[in-house]
Amino acid sequence: MKEIIKITVGLTMTCLIAAAIMGGVFIVTAKAKKHNEYINFQENMLKLLGFDQKNPAPESLQLCTVYRYLIHQDDQIFLGYMIPVQTSDDSDDISYQLLLVNTQGQFLKKYDLNISLTQANDEKDREKTITAVLSSANITLTFADQFIVAKNGGQRLAYLLPGKTPGFKTHINFMMAMDASYSIIGLQILEHQEDPGLGAEIEQEYFKNQFIGKDVERLKTLNVIKEPLPDEQLRFLERKKWIDNEYPENRISELQKKYQPKDICAITGATISSVAVVNGVKNVATKFAYRVKVLENIISEQKISVAF
């Protein structure tokens, strides 16, 4: 009996000390980790827009995020768009509004959200503010997705769409950029666990760049073909690796036009990963194109001065 008590006390003590150490380290590192994830996300967005260290983003570049929520109330489902709006016509200050939309795409109500810009980056803060503003019981809030509008000096540069698709092993996280006419201008693979040498080739330029120039109509029927990439196309897709002046502007647009109707060539030995990425891109792009039209209609009907 004495033994048992001794062992119990010993193990409990060990667990408590271990928990204290882990908790302490977590408190110290939690902030840095969150910051890292945010920086990483930001960097990928800038990369998609074509900015890097050599070619830094202009200061007038604005990234406005629109969050979409599913709101369950009793038996009904509503969509909640959390959009950044300008506080007055001539200032750049941004506040947030929540648009309540039913599943048919009809506008129901709008709310002003009392949330600061830095708070809006935090998922918990967002949910708290939205639940507070809806102020009725039995509401469940589910985060659906988000998209980012890149704006430079009153002009929309691109829409950035993060997405997720089931790959060969786990989910593949990606982000794509679409221009104002909804054709793809870039694709980035953020996170994946595919096999090195096979599925991991989805990170390569020659695969990602095949998507560039495809518009929503083309994406609807986009397929994966099991054919090797022609040499000319391969060289064109990887043109950043070669000398700068090999492809002048007009040659780029000419080749872009030539390959625009073409399907995506699968990676050798990694058809599943290739199909996964294509399906993910298709899915995100077509749904986005539909949703953004609905949202634009509402915004112009309600005369909301959005920040994007």
Place this chain on the structure above:
Amino acid sequence: MLEEKKSYSHIFLNGIFNDNPIFRLALSMCPAVGISTNMMNGLLMGIAVLFVQFCSSLTISLIKNYIHPRIRIPTYTLTIATWVTVTDLVLAAFFPVAYKALGIFVRLIVVFCFITMRLDVFARKNPVFPSLIDAVGMGLGFMVGMIAIGGVRELMGMGTLLGYDILGFRPLLFFVLPASGFFVVGFMMAIFNYTEIVYNRRKRARSITS
């Protein structure tokens, strides 16, 4: 006590050669096969394991008199788990690139049997300083093994080393796939054992002639 007679350098080299965790003890083979697809992963994993082994050995040799002998294994597991969690959090916060490459394998260090084995066999019975030397030796032995396997697999599979193009082409893609890990580890183990046999034979021959 046998251990006291051994010199520090002997304890240190023991972990790298005689008791090399991968090639001699054949312990912790899952990371050796799983993430040694390139040299960088091997190096990072080696550093992470070295850190965990060092801290765990330090902790256990400090508190060895307070551990109830019947619950020593749970205590080791808790100690290792704590340090692995610390490593995981620190990597995620301050070395995001390394964290991305290692993925879930950092958390797997908890079940690396050679760390538990070292705590039970050595740190429990020895003072702090020799335990630390043993921990560093063991960790380095593991690191050397991981770097060697990773180097061979990267060179043969992708034609690169540490990401730099060496061969300019890809000899055999098979080497970066999971199954090849077993082949590479097996062959390296054979080479390791063979060199030791040859070395011992020469040593014996020399002592006979002299």
